[in-house]
Amino acid sequence: MEPRSRSFYVLAGFFGLFLLFLYGPTFTIAILSFQGPQGGLTFPMRGTSLHWFRDLFEQQAVGDIWGSFRRSLALGLMVMVTTVVVSVMGGLAFRKRFAGNAVLFYLVITALVIPSILISLGVGLIFSQLGLPIHWASSGFGSQLTWTLPFGLLIMFAVFNRFDKSYEEAARDQGASNWQTIRHVILPIIAPSLIGVALFGFTLSYDEFARTLLTAGSYNTLPLEIYGMTTNVTTPVIFALGTLTTAFSLVIIAVFLLTVWGLNRRRARQGSDAGKGMV
Amino acid sequence: MRAGNMSRHLTGWLLASPLSLVLILFLVLPIAMIVVVSFWKATEFSIIPAFSMENYDFLFGSPVTYRVFGTTIKYALIVWVFTLGIGFAVAYFLAFHVRSQTWQIALFLLCTIPFWTSNIIRMISWIPFLGRNGLANSALISMGVTEEPLDWLLYSDFSVILAFVHLYTLFMVVPIFNTMMRIDKSLIEAAYDAGATGFQTLTNVIIPLCKPGIMIGTIFVITLVMGDFVTVRFMSGSQSANVGRLIQNDIALLQYPSASATAVVLLVTVLMVIGILLRFVDIRKEL
Numbered sequence: 001m002e003p004r005s006r007s008f009y010v011l012a013g014f015f016g017l018f019l020l021f022l023y024g025p026t027f028t029i030a031i032l033s034f035q036g037p038q039g040g041l042t043f044p045m046r047g048t049s050l051h052w053f054r055d056l057f058e059q060q061a062v063g064d065i066w067g068s069f070r071r072s073l074a075l076g077l078m079v080m081v082t083t084v085v086v087s088v089m090g091g092l093a094f095r096k097r098f099a100g101n102a103v104l105f106y107l108v109i110t111a112l113v114i115p116s117i118l119i120s121l122g123v124g125l126i127f128s129q130l131g132l133p134i135h136w137a138s139s140g141f142g143s144q145l146t147w148t149l150p151f152g153l154l155i156m157f158a159v160f161n162r163f164d165k166s167y168e169e170a171a172r173d174q175g176a177s178n179w180q181t182i183r184h185v186i187l188p189i190i191a192p193s194l195i196g197v198a199l200f201g202f203t204l205s206y207d208e209f210a211r212t213l214l215t216a217g218s219y220n221t222l223p224l225e226i227y228g229m230t231t232n233v234t235t236p237v238i239f240a241l242g243t244l245t246t247a248f249s250l251v252i253i254a255v256f257l258l259t260v261w262g263l264n265r266r267r268a269r270q271g272s273d274a275g276k277g278m279v
Numbered sequence: 280m281r282a283g284n285m286s287r288h289l290t291g292w293l294l295a296s297p298l299s300l301v302l303i304l305f306l307v308l309p310i311a312m313i314v315v316v317s318f319w320k321a322t323e324f325s326i327i328p329a330f331s332m333e334n335y336d337f338l339f340g341s342p343v344t345y346r347v348f349g350t351t352i353k354y355a356l357i358v359w360v361f362t363l364g365i366g367f368a369v370a371y372f373l374a375f376h377v378r379s380q381t382w383q384i385a386l387f388l389l390c391t392i393p394f395w396t397s398n399i400i401r402m403i404s405w406i407p408f409l410g411r412n413g414l415a416n417s418a419l420i421s422m423g424v425t426e427e428p429l430d431w432l433l434y435s436d437f438s439v440i441l442a443f444v445h446l447y448t449l450f451m452v453v454p455i456f457n458t459m460m461r462i463d464k465s466l467i468e469a470a471y472d473a474g475a476t477g478f479q480t481l482t483n484v485i486i487p488l489c490k491p492g493i494m495i496g497t498i499f500v501i502t503l504v505m506g507d508f509v510t511v512r513f514m515s516g517s518q519s520a521n522v523g524r525l526i527q528n529d530i531a532l533l534q535y536p537s538a539s540a541t542a543v544v545l546l547v548t549v550l551m552v553i554g555i556l557l558r559f560v561d562i563r564k565e566l
Contacts, residue, residue: 011368011376014372015369015386018365018390018448019390021445022393023393025404025445026396026400026401026404028408029400029403029404029407032407041406041410042407042410042414085297086297086301087298089294089298093290093292093294094295096287096290098287098288098290099292100292101291101295104298104299104302107302109553109557109562110306110550112502113498113502113550113553114306114310114502114506114549115502115507115523115542115545115549117508117523117527118309118313118506118546119309121309121526121535121538121542122308122309123305125309125312125535126312142301142304142305145301146301146306149301153298203395204395206397209398214530223397226397226400227399227509230399238403239404242397245396245400246396249397250392250396252395253392253395257388
């Protein structure tokens with residue numbers, strides 16, 4: 001191997017600083033959430049305690065944290081399942097040209113780049129003018145999909161651009177129907193990417209804020225609850241909540257990534273199943 | 280042949296119908312609604328269907344509008360410069376200097392994980408750093424750089440831009456890294472063999488080949504910053520305003536027609552910028 005150039009060390013240092021910039025603040029509030037009962041929002045630490053975490057689990061003076069957490073969780077799962085199903089169908093549709101595919105594609109891009117407040121405002125206006133109840137599971141759900149679906153679909157584009165079509169052709173040659181080809185050939189091959197789509201669907205929904213602001217109705221999701229807290233809570237309890245939700249997100253991300261890794265490993269170990277099938 | 284064509288279109292439509300349905304209900308109709316309402320009138324507590332140019336007249340007649348659009352574009356440009364510089368350097372390091380694939384994936388994931396966590400929490404976490412008694416000020420005082428704590432660290436343009444760069448740099452890193460990974464390494468070797476210096480290779484080979492990634496990252500960063508209303512409110516302590524804040528203020532006062540007119544102008548501005556940027560890149564090819 002050739003020796004490392006000077007630019008390697010400069011860029012490695014820069015990269016390290018970037019990671020520090022990325023994660024430093026989060027670590028800081030993680031530390032500060034263990035403030036003693038008299039501690040404030042900044043250093044110094046006045047003792048260490050679980051006081052602020054205990055505050056979260058007790059009857060709260062502020063808002064309904066656990067209710068909003070349950071709602072965010074339910075909404076995240078709804079959005080996740082919908083995003084996976086709709087993105088796969090959309091991805092399959094876009095593999096062949098159909099009348100209107102360019103229009104639909106530009107709509108997807110628009111959904112991605114449109115300022116979130118327009119979705120919030122527009123959906124809120126429609127529901128209120130039609131007299132429909134504004135609720136996180138109806139208007140909030142739809143608004144979040146406009147943010148998660150473009151990501152899901154772009155991932156599917158990336159997946160199908162790299163998809164080796166000879167697998168499908170082989171299936172067809174063996175007499176598989178369209179549905180059989182999708183079910184037994186395409187879906188198993190793209191399964192790890194679907195977990196990626198699910199990860200985007202869940203986490204983007206779980207943290208979504210701008211598109212839910214006017215569309216969640218009277219029951220807040222967790223990010224809305226936290227947003228409300230920023231204006232009236234001046235104790236480290238908000239850091240404790242931040243640390244817990246971040247930890248929860250990290251666990252979710254880890255579960256998804258480990259699943260992808262596990263699937264890929266299993267696939268690598270099993271390799272080809274040529275000659276094993278009796279179908 | 281014709282029947283085959285028909286069934287191809289039909290399959291396409293069927294498969295795309297859930298996607299179309301969601302986008303029509305929650306994207307096209309809301310935009311249409313905003314456009315319609317932007318011509319309505321409002322009293323203090325209700326909105327009245329009408330066809331009036333009042334909202335637009337007021338919007339374009341007010342110096343506040345121009346100032347706020349100016350601030351929005353200023354934020355977008357400054358944040359773009361920083362995210363591009365940082366994002367390019369980080370992607371370059373990952374793509375060309377990290378040799379083992381395992382490390383490459385691990386470090387890349389490390390860069391993307393914050394994207395899947397809460398933006399609001401990531402904003403809040405700057406408070407202990409930047410406040411009057413925060414880490415930055417105590418460090419500066421103990422180093423003797425300043426005697427009084429600096430006030431402009433938090434709740435200023437500085438903190439707004441810092442938070443934007445913090446939140447959105449990964450939108451540059453990912454697409455640029457993606458295009459860099461597809462550059463044929465023999466092109467770079469060829470450049471060196473032909474006598475190019477490292478810098479010449481960078482400007483004549485790598486940067487031109489990264490252009491699609493840079494464009495996609497630019498689209499993300501510009502639209503996210505221009506459409507933002509939370510970061511500016513939170514990090515400027517409500518002392519600075521961008522267009523999103525203007526809209527949000529109107530909404531809080533139940534002035535939906537006026538909010539809608541501002542939203543329409545914002546949307547047109549953003550779409551024009553994207554329209555220009557899309558001329559330089561074919562997104563579907565680049566994925």
